[in-house]
Amino acid sequence: MDATPPSRPASWPRLAPEILAQRIVGLTRGARLTVLGLGPDGIGDILDEIPERSCGALLVAGEDRSTAVILDRVLDDLADLVLAGWPPDDPGASAPIASLDPWRKAAAKCVRAGLAPRFRRMARDLEFARLLGAVEPAGPILVWEVDPASGARAAPVIEALEWCARHGAANVATLCVPPPPVAPYDRILYGAVELARPPRAAGARFIAPATGAHHASAAEQRVAAALARDADLAGLFLCNAPVPVGPWGARPRVDLLCPAHRIVVELDGPEHRAEPKFGADRHRDFTLLTSGYLVLRLTNAQIAADLPLAIEKIRAVVDLRRRPRGETSR
Known part of the structure; x- marks a missing residue:
């Protein structure tokens, strides 16, 4: 008898684009959502269903890397966003800055020099929290592309996603097709949803x-x-x-x-x-x-x-x- 587990349950909850968009923007800090049948680039189209949303989303460039390298890339991306979005009227952008806390003072110095505020000697979890909050008060939603065909390639991405969730980020995992419900996918399939796609005209x-x-x-x-x-x-x-x-x-x-x-x-x-x-x-x-x-x-x-x-x-x-x-x- 073939003991291979089925590739998917009888059905995943199917959500229309506007409902899925509400689910995504409603994610709280540390929350996760897995979306099947959609790649990360499609999240932008979904979020456009709510043009006046108050939260942003960052598409994470996971690729085929180790968890540590992926997390470093996330921190680099967040630092770049902080540099690009540092408000010009913020006291950290010009003197005096003596009243600022140490991280913001150091970040302001980097911004004034045109550099991304990335401090590699700082504890990763502390730096992640500061960068996340500096991009947006509630932090942007992190959107991850998970390979549905290779557990070896998916595992470091899932581990990085879990780390970010533990440290306060809202996360969306996207898989273009449903993966088999085995490790490491079983860690992200609980509560997964599918995008309901209406038929397209010719x-x-x-x-x-x-x-x-x-x-x-x-x-x-x-x-x-x-x-x-x-x-x-x-x-x-x-x-x-x-x-x-x-x-x-x-x-x-x-x-x-x-x-x-x-x-x-x-x-x-x-x-x-x-x-x-x-x-x-x-x-x-x-x-x-x-x-x-x-x-x-x-x-x-x-x-x-x-x-x-x-x-x-x-x-x-x-x-x-x-x-x-x-x-x-x-």
């Missing part, structure tokens, strides 16, 4: 063959329609168009291309906030820039919130390119 699953607005991008379709209605900008931009760049003739496909003025407009969804897409976007921008293209990036959230403002930003870039070289704006 248009959302269709990959456009030409340079029209991408069928799956509502933001791109809205911007393309607005540009077509604008007397000044109509006809200038191609959608979903290839751009010849680089010494080897590479042709990356961009969201909006203005060939006449060598302008590229990219419309970024939440998945562009984290690696590997974030790094790939920076490299693409570099390639386009060194090939003579001006790149403007807008987020889907900005377009949804204020489409006219997005169009005016595009117009400003076009006007910049139209202006004779050496002429300054008034």
